[in-house]
Amino acid sequence: MEPVDGNAIGGLLLSVFGSEQTDVVVTCAHCGAGGVMAGCVVYLGGPGTVVRCRSCDGQLMVFVQRGAVTCVDLLGVQ
Amino acid sequence: MAGTAVRGRLTWRPVTAAQVFTETPRVRTIILDVRDWSGHLPGQHVDVRLTAADGYQAERAYSIASAPGEPLALSVERLDDGEVSAYLAGELRPGDQFEIRGPIGGYFVWRGEGPVLLVAGGSGVVPFRAMLRERLRSRLDVPVRMLYSSRNWDEVIYRSELAAPEPGVQVAQTLTRSQPAGWTGYARRVDAAMLADIAWPVSRDPLAFVCGPTPFVEKVAGALTGLGYPPRRVRTERFGGMGGG
Numbered sequence: 001m002e003p004v005d006g007n008a009i010g011g012l013l014l015s016v017f018g019s020e021q022t023d024v025v026v027t028c029a030h031c032g033a034g035g036v037m038a039g040c041v042v043y044l045g046g047p048g049t050v051v052r053c054r055s056c057d058g059q060l061m062v063f064v065q066r067g068a069v070t071c072v073d074l075l076g077v078q
Numbered sequence: 079m080a081g082t083a084v085r086g087r088l089t090w091r092p093v094t095a096a097q098v099f100t101e102t103p104r105v106r107t108i109i110l111d112v113r114d115w116s117g118h119l120p121g122q123h124v125d126v127r128l129t130a131a132d133g134y135q136a137e138r139a140y141s142i143a144s145a146p147g148e149p150l151a152l153s154v155e156r157l158d159d160g161e162v163s164a165y166l167a168g169e170l171r172p173g174d175q176f177e178i179r180g181p182i183g184g185y186f187v188w189r190g191e192g193p194v195l196l197v198a199g200g201s202g203v204v205p206f207r208a209m210l211r212e213r214l215r216s217r218l219d220v221p222v223r224m225l226y227s228s229r230n231w232d233e234v235i236y237r238s239e240l241a242a243p244e245p246g247v248q249v250a251q252t253l254t255r256s257q258p259a260g261w262t263g264y265a266r267r268v269d270a271a272m273l274a275d276i277a278w279p280v281s282r283d284p285l286a287f288v289c290g291p292t293p294f295v296e297k298v299a300g301a302l303t304g305l306g307y308p309p310r311r312v313r314t315e316r317f318g319g320m321g322g323g
Contacts (some may be wrong), residue, residue, distance in 0.1 A: 021184075038313075
């Protein structure tokens with residue numbers, strides 16, 4: 001599945017964090033590169049939503065939805 | 079920091095398709111009847127959610143094609159593997175209902191700054207229609223230059239609107255695969271030389287918006303950086319579509 005970018009999960013991020021996130025700067029815990037959330041690489045096709053760093057392809061975040069609950073893994077974000 | 083979160087303030091609301099227009103063989107514009115719409119900024123999108131009879135749900139983000147204050151419109155390109163777009167750009171009829179949430183987005187939005195460069199590949203032109211209509215409705219005199227890449231003439235979205243731009247708006251088009259007789263626009267993929275022709279000089283402190291399929295956006299954003307555009311003045315939106323050459 002061809003990736004999209006962080007703009008496409010603006011709604012998911014807004015529902016999880018309660019405020020607009022696409023213009024927030026995130027720093028990759030793997031390579032230290034920083035950039036706006038909107039610029040991150042996003043894969044929507046799998047069982048969860050995977051967000052990767054545009055510089056090193058490291059995994060930044062994973063979101064898995066289970067009914068009304070969203071499980072959030074932010075281990076790749078500094 | 080792993081954990082769970084309860085859904086926030088963004089809520090799904092029912093909408094009805096009031097009108098449906100065919101833009102191209104693959105793209106339709108849907109005018110939505112939505113109650114108590116709070117308004118939006120040009121460039122923002124909504125999430126669309128479809129629910130099947132068995133409860134299966136599919137969601138997808140679509141750029142808003144209308145200016146704030148106009149009836150809410152989405153233009154949707156039918157993708158071969160798109161379960162949501164196959165319905166919205168195919169089977170949907172006026173009177174059909176589905177759900178949306180939004181407006182969404184704080185990065186790929188235009189707040190009236192300028193001069194503006196808009197570079198679109200395929201259905202990446204949709205958010206730019208919202209920007210151009212907002213410019214007209216709010217009588218903004220921000221100068222705009224737009225470069226729009228399509229594969230062929232039949233796939234050009236908003237053809238009649240773009241043929242007669244407002245004063246202060248310049249629209250250049252390129253058709254990458256085939257061109258009709260008498261075509262006077264560009265006839266190749268967007269490249270650095272084309273952008274050098276169209277783009278505002280960096281000395282004007284322009285703001286660029288680039289929207290299209292991922293490879294298109296990467297190429298254009300890279301070329302604009304090469305022309306001296308600071309990365310923070312190049313706002314990008316990539317989607318999984320196929321148009322744009």
